Amino acid sequence: MARPLMQRFGAPLLAGLMLSLAACATHQAPTTPGPDPNAPSGSSTSSGSASAPAPTPVGVPAGRRVQSAMQGALMGAIIGSGFGGPIGAAAGAATLLVYSAITGEVPLSGGGGGGYGGYPGGGSGGAPSSSEANREAQVEDELNRQASLESEIQDELKRQEDLLKQIDKQDAAKKPSGAAAAAPTPSEVPMPSDPRVALPAPKPRDLPTAVFEEQRVTVPAGTWGNSAKLTLTKRVLDADRDGNPEEIRYFDDKTAQLVRVEEDRNYDGKIDAWSRYENGALVERDLDESGDGKPDVWERYSGGVMVSREVDRDADGVRDAFYRYEGGSLVEERHDSKGTGHPDRVIYYQSRRIVRVEEDRDGDGAIDSWSYYGLDGGQEVVTRVERDTKHRGKPDTFESFEQQAGKTVLTKREEDLNGDGKIDVTSIYQNGKLVKREIADPALTPL
Numbered sequence: 366m367a368r369p370l371m372q373r374f375g376a377p378l379l380a381g382l383m384l385s386l387a388a389c390a391t392h393q394a395p396t397t398p399g400p401d402p403n404a405p406s407g408s409s410t411s412s413g414s415a416s417a418p419a420p421t422p423v424g425v426p427a428g429r430r431v432q433s434a435m436q437g438a439l440m441g442a443i444i445g446s447g448f449g450g451p452i453g454a455a456a457g458a459a460t461l462l463v464y465s466a467i468t469g470e471v472p473l474s475g476g477g478g479g480g481y482g483g484y485p486g487g488g489s490g491g492a493p494s495s496s497e498a499n500r501e502a503q504v505e506d507e508l509n510r511q512a513s514l515e516s517e518i519q520d521e522l523k524r525q526e527d528l529l530k531q532i533d534k535q536d537a538a539k540k541p542s543g544a545a546a547a548a549p550t551p552s553e554v555p556m557p558s559d560p561r562v563a564l565p566a567p568k569p570r571d572l573p574t575a576v577f578e579e580q581r582v583t584v585p586a587g588t589w590g591n592s593a594k595l596t597l598t599k600r601v602l603d604a605d606r607d608g609n610p611e612e613i614r615y616f617d618d619k620t621a622q623l624v625r626v627e628e629d630r631n632y633d634g635k636i637d638a639w640s641r642y643e644n645g646a647l648v649e650r651d652l653d654e655s656g657d658g659k660p661d662v663w664e665r666y667s668g669g670v671m672v673s674r675e676v677d678r679d680a681d682g683v684r685d686a687f688y689r690y691e692g693g694s695l696v697e698e699r700h701d702s703k704g705t706g707h708p709d710r711v712i713y714y715q716s717r718r719i720v721r722v723e724e725d726r727d728g729d730g731a732i733d734s735w736s737y738y739g740l741d742g743g744q745e746v747v748t749r750v751e752r753d754t755k756h757r758g759k760p761d762t763f764e765s766f767e768q769q770a771g772k773t774v775l776t777k778r779e780e781d782l783n784g785d786g787k788i789d790v791t792s793i794y795q796n797g798k799l800v801k802r803e804i805a806d807p808a809l810t811p812l
Contacts, residue, residue: 609634
């Protein structure tokens with residue numbers, strides 16, 4: 366019975382299928398039909414109208430739909446023959462032929478060759494894959510990071526040069542001017558030519574007792590920080606007889622040793638230097654350099670030389686610069702340049718040369734930068750910089766520098782990205798430019 370049916374209806378059915386294939390291959394409707402230019406004014410064409418062609422995906426070529434239709438017809442015939450013999454094969458072929466011609470896709474084909482460009486199964490003519498796009502974005506990010514890194518390195522080198530200039534400027538400020546060196550005040554001695562050499566303890570002028578007015582005084586406990594009451598001989602020098610002494614000396618009654626000296630160093634009528642002695646030797650001296658009547662420099666002496674000096678540079682009552690000496694040489698400077706109450710820069714010396722500078726660059730109270738110095742032709746130059754960029758309390762970035770043609774140039778940069786104490790990335794530079802990168806764990810880097 367099936368064969369007569371096929372003979373009776375096969376030719377018309379095949380003809381209908383071929384007409385449908387031709388129509389689908391030559392007609393490409395937009396996703397949303399446009400208005401009919403011949404329609405009366407104000408009328409519109411509904412997407413649901415029977416006269417409107419079925420929408421097809423925009424961008425699928427006619428050739429692609431023809432190929433998909435033929436593959437769909439074959440697929441439908443194979444599936445339909447398993448259920449209804451020849452009639453089922455014809456029906457399946459017709460159904461999938463029309464579907465594939467309209468959509469450009471072959472059902473159950475798995476996406477291999479069924480699409481075009483950005484559609485499923487698209488080949489090399491389509492948009493790049495998402496993984497490739499991500500890869501390109503990572504490369505672009507890395508290039509940008511390198512450009513930013515080079516700029517950061519140049520900024521760091523400039524900052525180190527500025528720091529050395531600032532230190533030299535501070536050293537120069539400690540040196541006396543020509544006039545001051547030529548005519549020191551009575552209890553001063555000329556500053557050594559090298560400010561990194563500890564000052565010798567100044568000595569009082571050798572004056573005859575007859576120029577002083579002498580009297581006995583009692584100093585209550587606590588007046589000068591003394592724990593007990595003192596009975597002293599006070600000697601006053603008022604050379605111009607204006608009632609404002611230029612110098613006052615206090616001697617212990619029992620030992621006759623010098624205990625304290627107060628001075629008006631600039632002869633403006635106000636005491637501006639206070640010195641304390643033990644066993645006749647100077648141990649402390651406080652100075653008023655701003656002229657407000659209060660100390661802003663505190664010096665300490667031992668064995669006849671300075672061992673420490675502290676300064677209130679902005680006269681706000683808070684000490685913000687600290688100098689420490691050992692063996693007659695400067696060994697450490699601490700500076701509170703931000704006015705936070707704690708040092709944010711510490712400079713260490715050996716043999717009167719800078720060897721290390723530690724800084725709190727973000728002002729959070731913790732040291733986060735360590736710069737190491739060496740000598741090049743007698744000049745102090747930075748050789749290595751370590752930084753704590755992750756706020757872990759220890760360095761995670763290490764940069765090495767060399768002198769080339771009189772310039773400080775970066776040669777190597779090492780990074781501990783995960784804070785485990787091991788170097789994860791090593792970057793090698795030539796003439797300040799990255800030439801090689803070694804990565805211990807690629808998972809920790811963008812590439």
